[in-house]
Amino acid sequence: MITAAVEEREHYLNASYGIKSWLLTKDHKRIALLYLATITFFFFIGGIFATLIRIELLTPKGDLVSSDTYNKLFTMHGVIMVFFFLIPSVPATLGNFFIPMMIGARDLAFPRINLLSWYLLVIGGLFAIFAMVAGGVDTGWTFYTPYSTSYSNTWVIATALGIIVAGFSSILTGLNFIVTVHTMRAPGMTWFRLPLFVWANYATALIQVLGTPVLAITLVLVFCERMFHIGIFDPALGGDPVLFQHLFWFYSHPAVYIMVLPGMGILSELVSVYSRKRVFGYGFVAFSSVAIAVLGFLVWGHHLFVSGQSLYAGMVFSFLSYFVAIPSAIKVFNWTATLYKGSISYATPMLYAFGFIGLFTIGGLTGLFVAALGIDVHVTDTYFVIAHFHYIMVGGTIMAYLGGLHYWWPKMTGRMYPEGGAKLSALVIFLGFNLTFFPQFILGYLGMPRRYHAYPDEFQVLHVLSTAGASVLAVGYLIPAIYFIWSLRYGAVAGANPWKATGLEWQTPSPPPPHNFEETPVVTHEAYDYSATIGEAVQVG
Amino acid sequence: MASELHVETLALREQFDTASQQKNASTLGMWIFLITEIMFFGGMFLAYTAYRSWYPNVFGAASRTLNATIGAINTAVLLCSSFTMVLAVRAGQLGKRKAIMIFLSLTMLLGLAFLGIKGYEWWEKFQEHHVPGPSFHMEGTPLQGQAQLFFSLYFAMTGLHALHMVIGVGVMSVLLLQAYRGKYSAEYYTPIDVGGLYWHFVDIIWIYLFPLLYLIDRHGPKP
Numbered sequence: 015m016i017t018a019a020v021e022e023r024e025h026y027l028n029a030s031y032g033i034k035s036w037l038l039t040k041d042h043k044r045i046a047l048l049y050l051a052t053i054t055f056f057f058f059i060g061g062i063f064a065t066l067i068r069i070e071l072l073t074p075k076g077d078l079v080s081s082d083t084y085n086k087l088f089t090m091h092g093v094i095m096v097f098f099f100l101i102p103s104v105p106a107t108l109g110n111f112f113i114p115m116m117i118g119a120r121d122l123a124f125p126r127i128n129l130l131s132w133y134l135l136v137i138g139g140l141f142a143i144f145a146m147v148a149g150g151v152d153t154g155w156t157f158y159t160p161y162s163t164s165y166s167n168t169w170v171i172a173t174a175l176g177i178i179v180a181g182f183s184s185i186l187t188g189l190n191f192i193v194t195v196h197t198m199r200a201p202g203m204t205w206f207r208l209p210l211f212v213w214a215n216y217a218t219a220l221i222q223v224l225g226t227p228v229l230a231i232t233l234v235l236v237f238c239e240r241m242f243h244i245g246i247f248d249p250a251l252g253g254d255p256v257l258f259q260h261l262f263w264f265y266s267h268p269a270v271y272i273m274v275l276p277g278m279g280i281l282s283e284l285v286s287v288y289s290r291k292r293v294f295g296y297g298f299v300a301f302s303s304v305a306i307a308v309l310g311f312l313v314w315g316h317h318l319f320v321s322g323q324s325l326y327a328g329m330v331f332s333f334l335s336y337f338v339a340i341p342s343a344i345k346v347f348n349w350t351a352t353l354y355k356g357s358i359s360y361a362t363p364m365l366y367a368f369g370f371i372g373l374f375t376i377g378g379l380t381g382l383f384v385a386a387l388g389i390d391v392h393v394t395d396t397y398f399v400i401a402h403f404h405y406i407m408v409g410g411t412i413m414a415y416l417g418g419l420h421y422w423w424p425k426m427t428g429r430m431y432p433e434g435g436a437k438l439s440a441l442v443i444f445l446g447f448n449l450t451f452f453p454q455f456i457l458g459y460l461g462m463p464r465r466y467h468a469y470p471d472e473f474q475v476l477h478v479l480s481t482a483g484a485s486v487l488a489v490g491y492l493i494p495a496i497y498f499i500w501s502l503r504y505g506a507v508a509g510a511n512p513w514k515a516t517g518l519e520w521q522t523p524s525p526p527p528p529h530n531f532e533e534t535p536v537v538t539h540e541a542y543d544y545s546a547t548i549g550e551a552v553q554v555g
Numbered sequence: 556m557a558s559e560l561h562v563e564t565l566a567l568r569e570q571f572d573t574a575s576q577q578k579n580a581s582t583l584g585m586w587i588f589l590i591t592e593i594m595f596f597g598g599m600f601l602a603y604t605a606y607r608s609w610y611p612n613v614f615g616a617a618s619r620t621l622n623a624t625i626g627a628i629n630t631a632v633l634l635c636s637s638f639t640m641v642l643a644v645r646a647g648q649l650g651k652r653k654a655i656m657i658f659l660s661l662t663m664l665l666g667l668a669f670l671g672i673k674g675y676e677w678w679e680k681f682q683e684h685h686v687p688g689p690s691f692h693m694e695g696t697p698l699q700g701q702a703q704l705f706f707s708l709y710f711a712m713t714g715l716h717a718l719h720m721v722i723g724v725g726v727m728s729v730l731l732l733q734a735y736r737g738k739y740s741a742e743y744y745t746p747i748d749v750g751g752l753y754w755h756f757v758d759i760i761w762i763y764l765f766p767l768l769y770l771i772d773r774h775g776p777k778p
Contacts, residue, residue, distance in 0.1 A: 121570035123580040189587045197580040198570070227591045231598035235711070244687045244707035246602060251700035257605060261598055534572070 025428070025525040040125035041528060046111035047426070048132050049102060054495070056098040056139060061488065063091035068450075068484040071477045076468040084467035085152035086168065090142075092155030097177050098139050100411055101184055101269060104276035105191070105222075106135070108418045109215045111426060113191060115519035116209045118200025118537065120529045123193040127186050134183035141176030145169035154465065156266070159247035159258040163239040170240060174233045181226045181233075184272070188222030191215055200518070202537035209517050209541045210299050214279025217303035221268045221275075221310060229265035232258065259321055263314035271310040274374075274406055275303055277414030278345055281367055284417055285349045287515045288364035289356025292542035295348045302341035309338045319390050328387050335385035342378050346371060361513070362436035366417030369444045373409030377402060380455065395465075398458025401451045409447055416443070416494065423498065424512050428525045429505030435497045443490035449483025516542055566743045578745050585749040589756045592719075596760055599715070603708045603767065610701045615772035617693060617705035620685065622676060626769045629672045630761065636665035637758045644751045647744030655734045655747065662754065663727040666720055673717055677710075686710070709768055716764060719757045726750045 026043045036044060067087050070078040079087065114122055122128050145151050151173045153162040162170050195208070195216050236258070238244050245251030247258045286293045293299055315323060315331030323331075349371060358364070380402040384390045393399060423431050453476040458464075462473050469477070511520040516539070522531050571577040607614045639661040646654035684692045685706050693702040730750050733739065739747060 119570065123570065124584060125568075125570060127584075185591050189584060189591070192587055193580050193584045196583055197576055223587055223591050224594055227595035228598045231595050235598070235602070238707075238711060242687065244711070245700060245704045246707055246711075252606070252610060252698070252704050254605070254609075257602060261601070529569075 023523065024527060025523065026528045027427075027525050029528045038129075040121070040129055042110050042114050042122050042125065042128055043426075043526065043530075045125075045128050045132050046107050049106040049110060049135070052132070052136060052139070053099050053102050053107065056094050057491075059143075060091055060094035060099055061491065063087050063094065064484065065488065067091060068481040070467050071469075072481050074469050074471045074474050074477075079467065081467055082152065083150075085154075085465070086150035088465055089151050089154050090146050093142060093151070093173060093177070095407075096155055096269070096273075097180050098135070098142065100273040100407055101180075102135055102187070103273070103411065103415050104280065104418065105215055105218055105272075106132075106183075106187055108280065108415070108422060109191065109211075109218075109276060110187070112422060112517075112519050113194060113212055113215055114198065115522070115526065115530050116212050116517050117195065117198060117203050118518050118531065118535045119194065119198035120531070120534075122190045123198055124190050128190055131183040131186040131190070134186070135180050138176040138178070138180030138183065141172050141179060145172035145176065148172070156262060157233070157236060157258075158262075159236065159239070159255045160249065163236055163247055164243075171237055174237055178230050178233050178237075181230045184222050185226045185230075188219035188226075191219040192223065195219075200535050200537055203518075204537075206297065206300070207537055207540050208300075210282035210293060210296070210303075211276075211279035213300040214275050214282070214303045217307040218272050218275045218279075220304075220307045221272050224311070225265040225268040225272070228261060229269075232261040232265070235261075256318065256321055256323065259318050260314070263317040264311070267314040267317060268307075268310040270403070270406065271306050273411050275306060277370065277411045277418075278303065280414045280418035280421070281345075281349060281370055283515075283517070284363050284367040284421055285352050286542045287421075287513050288361055288367070289353050289358045290514075290544050291352055291356040292540070292544070293348065294351035294354075295344075296541070298344050299348050302344040305341040306338060309334070309341065313338060313385075316385055316390070319387060320394050332385055332387045332390075336382065339378065339382060342374075346375055346378075360437075361420075362431070362433060362440055363417040363421035365437060365440040365444075366413050366420065369440065369447075370410055370413040370417065373405050373413060373444075373447065377405030377409055380405065393458055395463055396458035397454040397462045397464060400464050401454035401458060404451045404454070409451070413443070413447075416440075419494075419498075421513070422519075423501070424508030425519055425524045425526070427502055427505070428508055429501045430508050430512065431494075431501045431505060432497050435493060439490050439493035439497075442486060442493065446483050446486030446488075446490045450480050450487050451483070453477070453479045453483075514544075516544060566738075566745075574742070578748075581745045581749050582752070585752045589752065592756060592760075596712075596715070599708065599712050600763070600767070603712065606701075606704055606708065607771070610698070610704070611772070613696055613698045613701040614705050615775045616696055617702050617709075618768060618772060619775060620683070620693065621709075621769050622679065623769045623773065625672060625676055626765050629669055629676075630765050632665050632669045632672065633758050633761050636662050636669070637755050639665060640751045640754045644744070644747055647739055647747040648741060650739070650741030650744070652734060652737060652739070655739060655744075656731060659727055659731045659734060659747075663724055663731065666724045666727065666754075670717060670720055670724070673713065673720075677713075680706070680710075712764055712768070716757065716760055719760070723754050723757050726753060 026041055036048065039045060066079070067084070070076065070084060070087070076084065110122070110128065114120065148169055151166070151168045151170055153166050153168070153170055157170065157174065195212060235246050239247050245253045247253045247255050249255060282293050282299055313331055313335040315327055316335045319328050380398070384393060384399060384402055420431055420436060423429070457473055457476045460473070462469055508524050510523050513520070518535050518537070521535060567574055567577060571580065639658045643655055643658035643662060646658055680686050684690050687703045687707045687710065691699065691703050691706070693699065696702055727750065730747055733746065
């Protein structure tokens with residue numbers, strides 16, 4: 015009976031049908047699903063490249079692919095994963111879907127721009143895929159000059175264009191979020207009643223808006239240099255390749271926070287709801303997001319420690335880099351403090367949250383190693399760095415993303431995912447992840463350089479462990495893909511608020527109506543005030 | 556009045572509760588877009604500043620080959636266009652359809668005049684072999700690479716600015732068409748307001764480009 019009622023009610027999925035109703039939709043919830051499908055596609059493409067890399071590295075000799083092909087594999091793995099999966103991942107899907115709902119709005123401020131930004135990501139992705147199909151690109155995802163402008167005989171321009179276009183997608187998403195949070199909040203939704211997920215995405219949007227244009231102009235200059243040899247990065251004409259590195263990392267270091275900050279926002283939601291406690295130190299957690307966004311713009315030089323930057327500049331950037339640890343640590347400590355004396359339940363999203371806290375801590379602490387000038391000279395361009403940023407990007411962002419996806423799946427689809435399979439896959443991913451990347455710390459410390467497809471025999475054991483872990487990880491990622499699709503038809507009906515959470519997104523039916531709320535909500539509580547939901551439960555039951 | 560109210564309701568998009576909310580959102584959106592534009596141009600300003608400080612002599616000599624008179628005339632043209640843009644916004648506030656159309660047209664014409672003069676300047680560069688490429692040559696310095704670097708940046712920066720002008724003229728023509736159709740009134744003229752912000756921004760970029768490229772070290776030795 016309940017099922018029948020759910021199917022009859024009008025919601026955003028059954029409000030209209032047909033391809034056109036999706037491709038021309040202005041509904042932020044549908045656009046979020048378009049993004050979800052798109053980035054999942056790119057995630058698996060990037061995953062295929064990762065798989066080939068790991069298989070190649072099983073043996074010390076470069077026997078599966080040639081060194082040129084290997085260069086293309088790690089480049090395309092990086093390009094796809096960074097620009098077409100990680101950067102849009104949380105903001106464009108979960109952020110797009112839930113920011114308007116969390117602040118009690120009917121939609122984002124600019125729905126048409128929101129749709130445009132999805133098309134830009136797709137067009138950018140098509141450029142990148144064209145480059146891959148046509149023969150690949152081998153510069154590394156960092157496009158260092160003068161290799162990318164004068165020497166590489168691969169599809170640099172197509173890839174760069176793809177990234178520029180996808181960058182505008184990211185800019186427009188950020189712009190939309192900032193304006194939405196400023197102008198669309200429901201009555202009573204003050205800034206300090208905003209869920210921390212909104213704060214985190216707001217801080218992320220600031221970086222997207224301030225950083226991405228610099229990447230765009232940098233790649234435009236690379237494009238001009240490669241097409242017309244105008245000399246801006248060419249030492250033969252007096253140009254400076256290190257200037258490229260400065261411009262590139264001015265965006266690409268903050269981009270790390272574009273990738274991880276929204277994940278931290280998810281964590282604040284998860285830790286609170288599954289320990290049934292308000293987040294410890296709400297204000298600190300909120301402002302630590304903004305602090306990370308600001309400090310993130312002051313540390314790019316730590317990517318240039320061995321690029322001929324002056325020692326003085328290196329010391330200043332090293333010093334500043336440590337400061338990022340402060341707001342990051344505030345978050346980790348406040349999440350753990352939230353757990354203290356909480357009523358903790360170990361639902362799947364919470365398992366991912368625990369995974370995030372542990373792995374992000376390792377990733378963050380090893381970040382302090384590489385921020386230290388002396389140690390970095392030893393480990394720079396080794397697998398230590400690879401392991402470090404995969405602990406942040408994969409162990410952090412993807413863990414949080416999957417946690418968020420499980421947490422909000424009932425709201426997005428109206429169906430529960432199967433808890434048993436989900437817990438199993440969370441465990442498999444956690445184990446597979448550590449088996450893949452922990453050996454890489456040791457490899458890097460022992461001197462295994464990144465971007466080599468052949469290596470001395472003594473590194474083989476660790477590489478085999480890493481590849482074995484990658485296989486486990488791949489299985490771990492496939493399981494959710496299967497049961498999420500399965501749950502669309504066979505999952506238990508979720509109800510409006512299966513987690514007894516406090517956010518406004520849970521105060522409306524699942525899946526939500528086309529305009530999110532039957533009537534505009536009025537907010538009278540701070541976020542994470544569980545006494546209110548308990549009160550309602552008592553009244554109802 | 557009744558018809559204006561009708562326009563007003565048509566213009567209010569469904570995600571907004573009130574017209575003032577919609578106007579705030581549009582205006583804030585444009586300001587944030589302009590911030591991204593500052594960062595976009597900022598990358599080039601940084602590159603220019605770095606190279607200018609590394610190669611002050613050659614950059615000074617190259618800068619002195621530019622025609623400052625034409626640059627000054629173009630600056631004046633652009634400032635006038637900003638003035639007519641302000642008048643268009645004012646006409647929007649007062650809901651005077653005809654005045655809106657006149658001032659938008661004037662803004663557009665001045666923008667096109669700027670582009671025409673800019674095009675003439677570029678054509679001159681072609682004549683003088685000051686366009687980066689195999690036939691590049693600047694008299695009076697053995698450091699042809701550094702001189703070419705100046706002109707690379709000159710063309711990149713003025714070219715990108717001109718592209719923004721072209722987009723601006725396009726925006727003006729859309730606004731003009733909508734004004735002709737009677738879409739704007741004293742209650743609803745946000746697009747003119749927001750389009751004006753963009754126009755002024757492009758103007759301001761030129762206000763920085765002109766002294767940076769043409770005027771610094773103007774009275775040093777001629778090449």
